[in-house]
Amino acid sequence: MGGDPAPRGDFAVLTDADLAAFREILGDDNVRTDARSLDACNEDWMRKYRGNAGVLLLPARTSQVSAILRHCNARGLAVVPQGGNTGLVGGGVPVHDEIVLGMRRMNAVLSVDPVAGTVVCEAGCVLEDLEHALNARGMTAPLDLGAKGRCQIGGNVSTNAGGLRLVRHGSLHGSVLGLEVVTADGTVLDLVRTLRKDNTGYDLKQLFIGAEGTLGVVTKVAMLAPRKPTGVDVAVCAVGSFADAVAALRDARTKLGDCLQAFEFFDRASLELVLSTLRGARDPLPKTKAPFYVVTETAVFGDGSGKGSVTHRAARRRVRAWVRSLRKRGVAIDGVVGEDAKHASALWNLRERISVALKHAGAVYKYDVSLPTERMYDLVVETRNRLAASTSASTSTSTSASTSAASTSFDASKVSVLGYGHLGDGNLHLNVSSPDGYHPGLEAILEPFVYQWTAEQRGSISAEHGVGAMKPRELAHSKDEASIEAMRRVKEVFDPRGILNPYKVLPPRLTEHRSKL
Amino acid sequence: MGGDPAPRGDFAVLTDADLAAFREILGDDNVRTDARSLDACNEDWMRKYRGNAGVLLLPARTSQVSAILRHCNARGLAVVPQGGNTGLVGGGVPVHDEIVLGMRRMNAVLSVDPVAGTVVCEAGCVLEDLEHALNARGMTAPLDLGAKGRCQIGGNVSTNAGGLRLVRHGSLHGSVLGLEVVTADGTVLDLVRTLRKDNTGYDLKQLFIGAEGTLGVVTKVAMLAPRKPTGVDVAVCAVGSFADAVAALRDARTKLGDCLQAFEFFDRASLELVLSTLRGARDPLPKTKAPFYVVTETAVFGDGSGKGSVTHRAARRRVRAWVRSLRKRGVAIDGVVGEDAKHASALWNLRERISVALKHAGAVYKYDVSLPTERMYDLVVETRNRLAASTSASTSTSTSASTSAASTSFDASKVSVLGYGHLGDGNLHLNVSSPDGYHPGLEAILEPFVYQWTAEQRGSISAEHGVGAMKPRELAHSKDEASIEAMRRVKEVFDPRGILNPYKVLPPRLTEHRSKL
Ligand SMILES: Cc1cc2nc3c(=O)[nH]c(=O)nc-3n(C[C@H](O)[C@H](O)[C@H](O)COP(=O)(O)OP(=O)(O)OC[C@H]3O[C@@H](n4cnc5c(N)ncnc54)[C@H](O)[C@@H]3O)c2cc1C
Ligand SMILES: Cc1cc2nc3c(=O)[nH]c(=O)nc-3n(C[C@H](O)[C@H](O)[C@H](O)COP(=O)(O)OP(=O)(O)OC[C@H]3O[C@@H](n4cnc5c(N)ncnc54)[C@H](O)[C@@H]3O)c2cc1C
Structure with a gap:
């Protein structure tokens, strides 16, 4: 978990007077101090990070967010903005006793414009709810992720979530048209625009976008909402090597071209985990035991009317032809195209639900890296090798002097290393699943190795999950000191007292000196 | 021109010792003080803005840019970064005696990766040269604009240029993957990444991206380079009203869907100007005298091989069918689809070369606004009405007390008001062409009217050209004071002494107080 948690900063301690002030702003009901509320907001989705907040605040309006922050800034109280709490780097939960600012009551879809192809909503809107509201108008959200049933659009923006449709819609830096943000002292920046x-x-x-709540609280989001496809096809192909998976990607880019919405991959270990853990999951190609699988999603937009407009049936024929040609040319061993919506969704779930399967399987070390596509899977292989070497040495090799428990042995044979992810974006999810729980010895094998290896390829140590509480001290693997220092100064512009989500994203300055604006 | 130029700031004056220091860094040849070099870099493309720089510096490497800025920052000398000098808001030329930093020698394409679909080049690379280099690898730049033969990629990034293919590729905020930037004190920020x-x-x-040289000098650019289409089709349709132009856009989004690369429009006045000014330009639909024309560009990607892959011939049939269906339904009066590459490019030029035609026609007041698509053309109509009202009053109505010469009359009958632009992006170019030159009386009719009208529709007073020297004092029409103040503080992070492109983008603070970091 990136070493010991950062020591508590010099923030004020919550008092009864503070609680009274919050009740004044929000009403009694929305100032939560009961054990159940606090338990839920103090722990992350993976149960890996746990804080000790004494209060959960639930604003319903921007003016309330502003009043809360004004109070906290004046008092020097630290605050963590929290969306759906599905983040995977501990960014949305307190490290110590920070106040949790939960956004879930700010969940309205404010306006949808099908002609302009834009939507404006509050930050606490759950992604799936937004998707439904857009679907009803023939539109779709420009992103989709496995956590859609819980994550919020404000959390997506704050983590610059990538997800499953980035191949098609690009990143949120392009899709977000405007934001309303409240900065640390309660200033409301009205940057809401629906202009392209x-x-x-x-x-x-x-x-x-991607500041993980350290620069301000996002309260409204305006973004592009593309047309919803009239039909979607999912294909799963089994391939004999990672090189073939990459060859299939290249081929899909040319042959499926603009229909391509997503190009994902998973390895055999990921598939077996899903098959053994999730109810109803079936091997898509039971006759083949392939080392890798690629998943494509393609979209059809035509309504079939008018000359030249493609029907869904014709589009599916095209995908089938593509899969056949992959097999014929020996790129794929086998392949299957979803017969109907239900089948397509079953195929898609094999990829989408890997994170959920992992959660059921116990503790998991998650690494989310960008790498040159061709070399991506080498990191999985090297990680397995390191683990095997440590088992054969019958002790866990500690590379980190600070991890005192590193010499305690753990059962490496139970540990499994999985690779899957967004192949079309060069984004690998390396997951190390440990049914016996988190273990410093295991961690010492993985870190800083994974970060160093990634940095050597000029990759990114966080492709989409962000830095959060997990990687501030690793940031230098992806950014030079001049850039990190520039980030610190940008932080000081919007949050001069450092009350917003402290201990996250930025590493502490080496010197104690801290310039104040 | 937004009133009187800003008074000269408290910057140092160039000395012989400075010139000697620059010669040390760049060699004698690249420190230009001759009249020809200075003339060219002191005046903008429109001949509307003119500065008085005493030296043009031509670095060839990032380290030289860094050394120059370190010197200028220490000495308190102001600097204007200049790309191709095609900007339309006076951002790239000095206001007073700022040093011009010309980027044209830094023009190398550093790497092209056709598999990843990415390119890295130096900032001074001319857009058209980059396009040729990419075309040779089956790729294309994610933007295209009429100035491509002269504008540089660093200038495009610095102005966040939109251009003709934004409908397809989105904005540079999504396409730019990484930058190398030198900030005011010479610090090099290595943010070059080719990761998605x-x-x-x-x-x-x-x-x-879009800072117009006020935060740093862009020295390298990494960006997405999409596949080059295997074929492109251009269609021009004559429509009877602006509402029909919008109806055609809506229809194209559904029917041409993902093939659509560009959706532009121009009015009759624009067409007539092009026909009368540019050699070889022909009326695309001589039998129709329509008030509006829409231009579509559609792309084909398939190679025609393999089942389902679309040939260019089939794609063109589809566009023809679309144009026919527009006519049948009465949306379009007439239409033509380019028969071959030459014909297509002649059609496309009618739109692309309007700016050039305007330049030939004399002085021009250019406004570049984002507006709700349906209401976009109302601004052109209202502007014509204001002008007509002023003529009938037989004097130019001054709305600006500060414009003392406003009462001098000018011949309004010679002035023409043109509307054209990027309809698919909600971006109108309102152009007021004055063969007799710029005139305060005319300006007083146009400003602040255009800005106020745009602000009332919650539009943007600069859709793509930027703020430059033209609109700092108009910024409040599009941004609230809290946001402008936040921008000033961001400026102070990267350029605490304010030497980079002063007088541009940001309006001066109302109070004289200026906090120093
Ligand atoms: C099953 C599963 C699948 C996932 N798949 C993907 C995937 O494909 N791609 C991907 O990118 N991510 C994925 N994620 C992780 C992803 O980062 C989150 O799901 C999502 O973007 C976070 O949204 P949230 O509302 O849950 O935010 P939280 O977890 O609550 O918070 C995340 C961060 O954003 C901040 N934050 C939240 N809301 C606001 C706000 N309104 N203003 C300011 N700061 C705020 C928090 O302080 C925190 O730093 C997945 C997670 C799970 C559990
Ligand atoms: C015929 C014509 C058609 C046009 N069509 C379009 C269009 O469709 N869409 C559109 O958006 N624009 C259009 N423009 C204007 C457009 O802004 C510019 O053409 C282009 O983006 C500017 O590039 P440049 O290299 O000429 O920059 P310049 O004009 O030299 O500079 C523009 C600004 O960027 C800064 N700058 C330049 N290079 C750097 C650098 N390396 N680092 C830091 N700052 C730098 C300058 O200081 C200045 O503020 C058009 C212009 C013309 C003449």
């Missing part, structure tokens, strides 16, 4: 183009000064909203 | 996903801290590069 607006070059009036610095594009400040971009800073908050 | 990288969530390691704040996305600082976004700040420099």
Whole structure:
């Protein structure tokens, strides 16, 4: 978990007077101090990070968020913004006793414009709810992820979530048109616009996309909402090597071209985990035991009317033809195209639900890296090798002096290393599943190795999950000191007292000196 | 021109010792003080803005840019970064005696990766040269604009240029993957990455996209380079009203869907200007005298091989069928689809070369606004009405007390008001062409009217051209004071002494107080 947690900063301690002030702003019901509320907001989805907040605040309006922050900033109280709490790097839960600002009551879809292809909603809107609201108007959200039933659009923006449709819609830096943000002292920045183009000064909203709640609280989001496809096809192909998976990607880019919405992959270990853990999951190609699988999602937009407009049936024929040609050319061993919506969704779930299967299987070390596509899977192989070497040495090799428990042995034979992810974006999810729980010895095998290996390929140590509480001290593997220092100074612009989500994202300065604006 | 130029700031004056220092860094040849070099870099493309720089510096490497800025920052000398000098808001030329930093020698394409679909080049690379280099590898740049033969990729990034293919590729905030930037004190920020996903801290590069040289000098650009289409079709349709142009856009989104690369429009006045000004330009539909024309560009990607892959011939049939169906339904009066590449390019030029035609026609007031699509053309109509009202009053109505010469009359009958632009992005170019030159009386009719009208529709007073020297004092029409103040503080992070492109983008603070970091 990136070593010991950061020591508590010099923040004020919550008092009864603070609680009274919050009740004044929010009403009694929305100032939660009961054990159940606090338990839920103090622990992350993976049960890996746990804080000790004394209060959960639930604002319903921007003005309330502003009043809360004004109070906290004046008092020097630290605050963690929390969305759906599905983040995977501990960014949304307190490290010590930070106040949790839960956004779930701010969940309205404010306006949908099908002609312009835009939507404006509050930050606490759950992604799946937004998707349903958009679907009803023939539109779709520009992102989709396995956590959609719980994650919030404000959390997605704050983590710059990538997800499953980035191949098609690109990143949120392109899709988000405007934001409303409350900065640390309660200032409301109205950057809500639904214009596709607006070059009036610095594009400040971009800073908050991916800032993980450390620069401000996102309260409203305006974004592009593309047309919903009239049909979607999912294909799963078994391939004999990772190189073939990459060859299939290249081929899909040319042959499926603009229909391609997603290009994902998983390895055999991931498939077996899903098959053994999740109810109803079936091997998509039971006759083949392949080492790798690629999943494509393609979209059809035509309504079949008018000359040249493609029907879903024709589009599916095209995908089938593509799969056949992969097999014919020996790129794929076998392949299957979803027969209908139900079958397609069963195929898609094999990839989408790997994270959930992993959660059922116990503790998991998750690494989310960007790498040159061709070399991506080498990291999985090297990680397995390291683990095997440590087992054969019958002790866990500690590379980190600070991990005192590293010499305690653990049963490496129970540990499994899985690789899957967004192949079309060069984004690997390396997951190390440990049924016996988190273990410093295991961690010492993995870190800093994974980060160093990634940095050597000029990759990114966080492709989409963010830095959170997990990786501030690893940031230097992906950013040079000049850039990190520039980030610190940007932080000081929007949060001079450092009350917003402390201990996250930025590593502490080496010197104690801290310039104040 | 937004009133009187800003008074000269408290910057140092260039000395012989400075010139000697620059010669040390760059060699004698690249420190230009001759009249020809200075003339060219002191005046903008429109001949509307003119500065008085005493030296043009031509670095060839990032380390030289860094050394120059270190010197200028220490000495308090102001600097204007200049790309191809095609900007339309006076951002790239000095206002007073700022040093011009010309980027044209830094023009190498550093790497092209057809598998990943990415390119890295130096900032001074001319857009068209980059396009040729990419075309040779089956790729294309994610933007295209009329100025491509001169504008540089660093200028495009610095102005967040939109251009003609934004409908397809989205904005540079999504396409730019990484930048190398030198900030005011010479610090080099290495944010060059070719990864599609990288969530390691704040996305600082976004700040420099559209910062118009006020935050740093862009020295390298990494960006997505999509596949080049195997074929392209251009259609021009004549429509009877602006509402029909919008109806055609809606229809194209559904029917041409993902093939659509560009959806542009121009009015009759624009067409007539092009026909009368540019050699070889022909009326695309001579039998119709329509008030509006829409231009579509559609792309084909398939190679025609394999089942389901679309041939260019089939794609063109589809466009023809679409044009026919528009006519049948009465949305379009007439239409033509380019028969071959030459014909297509002649059609496309009618739209692309309007700016050039305007330049030939004399002085031009250019406004570049984002508006709700349906209401976009109302601004052109209202502007014509204001002008007509002023003529009938036989004097130019001054709305600006500060414009003392406003009462001098000008011949309004010679002035023409044109509307054209990127309909698919909600971006109107309102152009007021004045063969007799710029005139305060005319300006007083146009400003602040255009900005106020745009602000009332919650539009943007600069969709793509930027703020430059033209609109700092108009910024408040599109941004609230809290946001402008946040921009000023971001500026102070990267350029605490304010030497980079002063007088541009940001309006001066109302109070004289200026906090120093
Ligand atoms: C099953 C599963 C699948 C996933 N798949 C993907 C995937 O494919 N791609 C991907 O990118 N991620 C994925 N994730 C992780 C992803 O980061 C989150 O799911 C999501 O983006 C976070 O949203 P949230 O509302 O849950 O935010 P939280 O977890 O509550 O918070 C995440 C961070 O954002 C901050 N934050 C939240 N809301 C706000 C706000 N309104 N203003 C300011 N800061 C705020 C928090 O402080 C925290 O730092 C997955 C997670 C799970 C559990
Ligand atoms: C015929 C014509 C058609 C046009 N069509 C379009 C269009 O469709 N869409 C559109 O958006 N624009 C259009 N433009 C304007 C557009 O802004 C510019 O053409 C282009 O983006 C500017 O590039 P440049 O290299 O010429 O920059 P310049 O004009 O030299 O500079 C523009 C700004 O960027 C800064 N700058 C330049 N290079 C750097 C650098 N390396 N680092 C930091 N700052 C830098 C300058 O200081 C200045 O503020 C058009 C212009 C013309 C003349």
